[in-house]
Amino acid sequence: xxxxxxxxxxxxxxxxxxxxxxxxxxxxxxxxxxxxxxxxxxxxxxxxxxxxxxxxxxxxxxxxxxxxxxxxxxxxxxxxxxxxxxxxxxxxxxxxxxxxxxxxxxxxxxxxxxxxxxxxxxxxxxxxxxxxxxxxxxxxxxxxxxxxxxxxxxxxxxxxxxxxxxxxxxxxxxxxxxxxxxxxxxxxxxxxxxxxxxxxxxxxxxxxxxxxxxxxxxxxxxxxxxxxxxxxxxxxxxxxxxxxxxxxxxxxxxxxxxxxxxxxxxxxxxxxxxxxxxxxxxxxxxxxxxxxxxxxxxxxxxxxxxxxxxxxxxxxxxxxxxxxxxxxxxxxxxxxxxxxxxxxxxxxxxxxxxxxxxxxxxxxxxxxxxxxxxxxxxxxxxxxxxxxxxxxxxxxxxxxxxxxxxxxxxxxxxxxxxxxxxxxxxxxxxxxxxxxxxxxxxxxxxxxxxxxxxxxxxxxxxxxxxxxxxxxxxxxxxx
Numbered sequence: 045x046x047x048x049x050x051x052x053x054x055x056x057x058x059x060x061x062x063x064x065x066x067x068x069x070x071x072x073x074x075x076x077x078x079x080x081x082x083x084x085x086x087x088x089x090x091x092x093x094x095x096x097x098x099x100x101x102x103x104x105x106x107x108x109x110x111x112x113x114x115x116x117x118x119x120x121x122x123x124x125x126x127x128x129x130x131x132x133x134x135x136x137x138x139x140x141x142x143x144x145x146x147x148x149x150x151x152x153x154x155x156x157x158x159x160x161x162x163x164x165x166x167x168x169x170x171x172x173x174x175x176x177x178x179x180x181x182x183x184x185x186x187x188x189x190x191x192x193x194x195x196x197x198x199x200x201x202x203x204x205x206x207x208x209x210x211x212x213x214x215x216x217x218x219x220x221x222x223x224x225x226x227x228x229x230x231x232x233x234x235x236x237x238x239x240x241x242x243x244x245x246x247x248x249x250x251x252x253x254x255x256x257x258x259x260x261x262x263x264x265x266x267x268x269x270x271x272x273x274x275x276x277x278x279x280x281x282x283x284x285x286x287x288x289x290x291x292x293x294x295x296x297x298x299x300x301x302x303x304x305x306x307x308x309x310x311x312x313x314x315x316x317x318x319x320x321x322x323x324x325x326x327x328x329x330x331x332x333x334x335x336x337x338x339x340x341x342x343x344x345x346x347x348x349x350x351x352x353x354x355x356x357x358x359x360x361x362x363x364x365x366x367x368x369x370x371x372x373x374x375x376x377x378x379x380x381x382x383x384x385x386x387x388x389x390x391x392x393x394x395x396x397x398x399x400x401x402x403x404x405x406x407x408x409x410x411x412x413x414x415x416x417x418x419x420x421x422x423x424x425x426x427x428x429x430x431x432x433x434x435x436x437x438x439x440x441x442x443x444x445x446x447x448x449x450x451x452x453x454x455x456x457x458x459x460x461x462x463x464x465x466x467x468x469x470x471x472x473x474x475x476x477x478x479x480x481x482x483x484x485x486x487x488x489x490x491x492x493x494x495x496x497x498x499x500x501x502x503x504x505x506x507x508x509x510x511x512x513x514x515x516x517x518x519x520x521x522x523x
Contacts, residue, residue: 177390
């Protein structure tokens with residue numbers, strides 16, 4: 045009973061937080077840039093090891109190579125295949141996000157069932173870790189955002205799953221460990237070295253579950269490292285891959301470690317930004333668990349916690365920390381950097397409360413049905429409201445207006461006060477295939493986001509046609 049109503053609640057919550065975000069044109073700047081790169085790759089602009097974003101870029105960090113080498117190219121290559129099939133449509137990034145969401149949900153369910161394979165009742169509650177994961181604000185904000193971190197999280201979870209399957213087998217099965225090493229490489233080719241953390245799994249497992257797993261754990265770790273190392277070596281023997289990854293490592297990873305990239309704060313507290321964001325995100329989960337303990341205390345109903353559930357808690361908690369703590373070396377951090385570790389945060393809270401939830405569900409069956417059904421109806425009503433009142437994106441509408449007057453692959457000059465705004469670069473490239481010109485001599489198209497003294501000057505020369513776009517924006521076209 046609990047499983048059915050739990051899945052109903054989980055699906056309704058995901059619908060509320062995913063579907064409206066997928067049907068509007070409000071996308072975070074990074075997701076827009078990645079979609080533009082993937083679209084360009086599908087059109088033959090750039091290639092897998094030489095991705096092309098635009099003829100200009102808003103940050104000066106990408107100056108080591110003539111192409112986009114800010115991030116590894118695997119996600120761009122995957123998404124480019126959808127663009128080849130569906131064409132240049134926003135359906136592509138939304139469909140890709142849906143595929144990543146379904147893959148994440150599927151792998152989380154597989155891991156949960158493997159973690160509790162000897163407890164049928166808990167095993168059937170795979171909805172709970174999914175709900176605990178997706179109800180983290182960073183998750184439901186990031187998954188529809190076309191971010192690299194969501195794709196990398198799938199590969200990290202798959203590596204964890206293959207190792208979990210392998211270490212619990214009575215016989216050593218190298219194929220699982222080889223697949224785990226392959227998934228680590230794919231994670232790195234999506235978002236860089238942070239994808240290495242699943243390699244810590246065998247050590248964590250041996251610490252949590254004891255000496256009887258030492259033998260298979262050590263052999264598994266060596267096999268995973270060997271498969272990962274061999275594949276990486278073969279990859280680096282390919283000259284375009286070596287050139288790309290070398291420039292990426294020097295320009296992104298090393299500069300971030302040396303604190304020469306963007307900073308989330310100017311002082312030492314920047315190192316702890318991810319922990320602060322994690323704590324803010326788990327406050328509702330902590331209150332949820334505290335509510336169980338409060339109810340148990342005042343109702344005087346016992347809800348025993350098994351030793352295995354406590355071991356699972358420790359396993360997934362240490363795994364989550366192994367993904368988060370290494371990133372604290374850098375002061376270049378962002379909320380969505382947590383994504384690869386957050387499934388394990390979901391597992392932690394699910395393992396913490398699942399046995400109490402089952403106990404209370406057994407005692408209050410009818411009330412659980414009413415509460416879960418009522419919450420599901422409220423969530424669906426919220427989704428319908430969001431669909432009827434979509435978010436508004438001024439920059440998107442301006443890009444659509446520019447598309448009518450400026451040919452694709454053109455440059456538009458943007459005044460100095462706004463020419464490094466990332467939203468302009470990414471939106472205009474994604475929706476109008478336009479690059480931003482920093483020098484007015486590079487183009488005959490001049491964009492003005494608001495009334496500007498330069499606009500007054502060129503209008504007075506009579507050499508420009510001034511076109512009203514939308515929302516007060518104007519375009520000057522040299523005659």
